[in-house]
Structures are given as structure tokens and as C-alpha cells.
Amino acid sequence: METFSLQNHTALVTGSSQGIGLAIAQGICDSGARVIYHGKEGPAPEMPEGSDWLVEDLLDPVGPERLVKAAFAAQPELDLLVCNAGGFFDVPFLELEPEVWDRTMNLNVKANYFVAQAFARELAARGRTGSIVLTCSTNGFQSEDDTTAYDTSKGALVMMTRTLAHSLAPQGIRVNGIAPGLIRTTLNAGMRTAEIEAHYNKKILLGRLGEPDDCAGAVVFLLSQAAKYITGQLIVVDGGLTVGQIGRM
């Protein structure tokens, strides 16, 4: 069996100033890789020594290419990418304005597409193989209340995982996804009342909400040589939230 170690690799993790991205970046560091952290604004999070920190607004149409160029300038050996940046801006469907739709799709879908493209162009120019993980969501295949734009964007990412795996296989770049379920982050802090948490815990087979760190193992595995015959796949990290039809009463 090939190793789970990421030694002698370098990864860019977008949206890693907090939450799931931060935990993924830490897990990748723990596995031996050098990591470039990225956030929309400062200050930098606590990072292991030797890490880099880049600030870029991915809603800026030239943001993706600028971020990837800056990342290769900081660490020319870069060969791993985690497209994790995303946001939630939904309001009820009948009230949703085009600008909220555009912001959701531009950040969650378009920015990731062009970050992956800029990264793959750099790898192609260097004749280097690599591996990409896209952070999708269980909302990419099961809907929730008042999350129409977010759900649609995550569904797009699920299919993007497959179509980029297809396009980049000839270049020796594997592309896979993770789909977190309900994970305790600041993104969803507003909706997580005690009542809602109890309701979710009855639907989640493992009986608890996830923590950001629960997502790190799946990403590290997919990036590693232990997953070298895996491409186009999605690992769902949801404690069983989407496995059963209906939760406990």
C-alpha cells in the first residue's frame, strides 16, 4: 500500500483562514506537506512554521489567477490544491435578488473553476503531476430550507469534480471532492440553535454534528498516494446525515 504521507508536497488551500479550510490546512501540515493558506482578508490565522499566507478576493474576476500566480511565486514546488473557499448568502427563494445569486455562484462555482484552471495551467507548463480536492457539500445532492442558491452551487461542484477529473486525467492530475454534512463552523453558527442541533443529531447516524477536523482525514487521503487510483470521486463526511431516509423521532 502506498503512503498517506504528504511529505515533499506543497498544497494551496483556499478559504483556510477559519472553519473547515483551516482544519484541512492543519491536517495537510500534520501529514508532512508545506501549506499556503489563503483568506479574503487578514489577519493570518495561526499557522505552522514555514507556511505562507495569501490574501485575495476570489469574487474579483482576476482573483483566481492572481492567487495561483502568487502561490507559485511563494512555493514553486506547489503540486496540491484544495478548492475550499465558499460562502452562504441565501434568503428565501421568492425574495432572492440576482446579486445574491451571482455572488453565490461566482464565489462557490466560478472562482473554484478558474482557480483549478490556473493551477492546472501552471502544472502543465512545468510538466508536473498533481492532485486537487474540491470542497462540495451534502447540499450538493440534498436540499435544505432556504438554501436554493447555495444548494445549486454545491450541486455544480459535485459535477465539476467529475468533469475536471475527466479533463485533467491526461495531465496526470487527479480531481476528487469531499462533501461535508453539518459541521460546526462560523458559517452556520447563526442557524445552529439548540433546537436545530437536537433535530439534526436525530438524523445523523453517529448522533453528533461534525467538527472541522473531521473533514481533514478524507482530504489528506484523497491527495495522497494511497488514493492514486481514485479520481472523480466524492467522499461524504457527514456522520451518516444523508444515509437514512428519515431520522429518529
Add this chain to the structure above:
Amino acid sequence: MKTFSLDHNAALVTGSSKGIGQAIAHGLHDAGAKVVFHGNTSKPDNMPAGSGFVQGNLLDPEAPKQMIADAFAQQSELNLLVCNAGSFFDVPFLEMEPENWDRTQNLNVRSAYFTVQAFAREMVARKRAGSVVIVSSTNGFLAEEDSTAYDTSKGALVMMTRTLAQALAPHNIRVNGMAPGLIRTPLTAPWIDSQDDKRHHYEKKILLGRIGESEDCAGATAFLLSPAAGYITGQVLVVDGGLTTGQIGKM
């Protein structure tokens, strides 16, 4: 992040005398687990030192229970299970006889079900948490020529993964699946190697451009059994080099 290591764990891998099961068993050993091998007939010859071996014909209705009892007798710390044993007995659909159908379903589905049940009963009696991986196949969701009974049995295993995840979650036993695509094994090698045109046809459909090796399946299984996958249950991880990702292969 929790560890990928399987140190201080012990695993039974059914159908591990050759092929994918054997590669998984070696992978779990590499990851630090003690391993109990299982085969229908003879012991594999290159088991790591300290490994156990249990023999049993899983087509015998009593065999799953007996195999689990033997495995716990050899390795009382057992807490991981890989249900890998299975085979292929298909003929074209219109010629399929009930006995071939029964043999396929009994080996691939029924024996896996009762192996997990016997394992889980032991675990519950010992109040021990654990983890199970069920080896299904990409044939569990996409069909192939002349493999109707096999495809149906593997589809059953995909759903069994989810329903046993639900049944065993209250006992702190995670259940996940691993679905290999076309892998070169003693089961498939004669088929692959006797038909160059078919091999090329598959290589053109597989995004990574090659038929898998048994060892390609070990990492996914070790990961799913490990603490690093502690919040993952009911999932099926596909190890197919992208065989089932695109709609149609290269011309």
C-alpha cells in the same frame, strides 16, 4: 486530524487468500493492524508474521458464524472487519439457472450479511466500538455484459452498506463500502489477458488509462477503517481510476 494508523487494532479480512482481499490484508498490516486472513481452502503463503488464518466455505449457511467465532478465538482483540469474499458465476441472462443465481447471491450477499451480524453480535457483547468495510463493485451501480446476477448482488451490497451503517451506528460501529472498478486479480486476469481488444477498450474508458492492481484498493479500505474517517459512515468509496466517471470513453 485523527490518525490513519491502525496500531492496536485487529482486522478480519474475508476472502484474503488472493487478489483484492490479500492486498487489503497486507495494507492493513502495513498500517499497523494485526490481521486474520480467511480463505475458502488453503492458507496464503506470504502472511506477515503474527497473522491469523481461518478457513471456511462461506456458501455453507453455518460458515459465517463459525468463521467469526474462530477469528475471535485466534485474535480476541478483533475490532475491524472487511467483508471481501465474493465471486462471479454468471452466464448470459437467458441461460442462467437458479443454482448459479443462488450461489452468487448466497456468497456475495447473504454470507456478507451474516458475517457482519455475527461480528457485530460479538462486538456488542464485548461493548467494543469498531468499523466494517464491505467490498462491493462498480457493478453495483453500472451494468456489464453477461453479469446480471453479479451486478444485482453488488447492487445489494451497496445498499447493505447504508442500511448496516444505520443499524450499527447506535453500537458505535461504522460501516462503509469500497467499490473497485476493473482490477487485475486471479478472478479477472484470464478474462483481461485473453482479450487484448477488450483490455484496450477498458483502458480507453478509464480516465487514468490503466487497469487497477489489487494494491490500489488497500489505501481506501485502510482509510475507512482508521480514526481519520471517524465521522464517515454509510459511504461507498469508488476505486476505479475514473472508469465510471465519464459517459463514454475515448474512441
